[in-house]
Amino acid sequence: MGTHQDKRLMLEAEIPAFVDDVIATGCDICAIGHDGYVVGDAELSDEEYEIAGPKLARIKERYGDRDHLLREIAIYLCSLGRHHNPGSPPVN
Template identity: 50%
Template sequence: MADKKRRTMSRSEIPNFVAEMIAAHCDITAVGHEMYVIGDVDAGERAMKDAQRIGEKYGDRDPLKLEIVSYLWSIGRYIELASESTRH
């Protein structure tokens, strides 16, 4: 059985990806200027399944990590790290 190549999310899909995560109660937040996290310890199994489904829909996001982080900052969904606050 051959592995299917996973699609790569496009830059233009970032707003929709983030909106779907938020609508599914999957907390998506930039942490500093170089990474983001998806999930909430209190969100429950339903939110985690939704996050997985949405992730599969949009495909590989790794090449767009910094663009996603930048978008999250632009909409106010970020945690500024103390060590970074003096750099930016």
């Protein structure tokens, strides 16, 4: 029986590969403010999600828990120009 301590924690050094892997699924990944990020899988068509969904599940399993790196992931995404600041007008 596994415990919470058995859960793999993503390493900060893995952030660039994690972001690249998410982008490769066809999903957008974007920092929200300076403390979090979102994966834009909701914008995919049903057919695209059927392909991306299992890939995202494998990414989640491969990298493990990322909650402790939310700020670091957001900072990395901002450095790539992948960010949205709450309160700013939407980009069309």
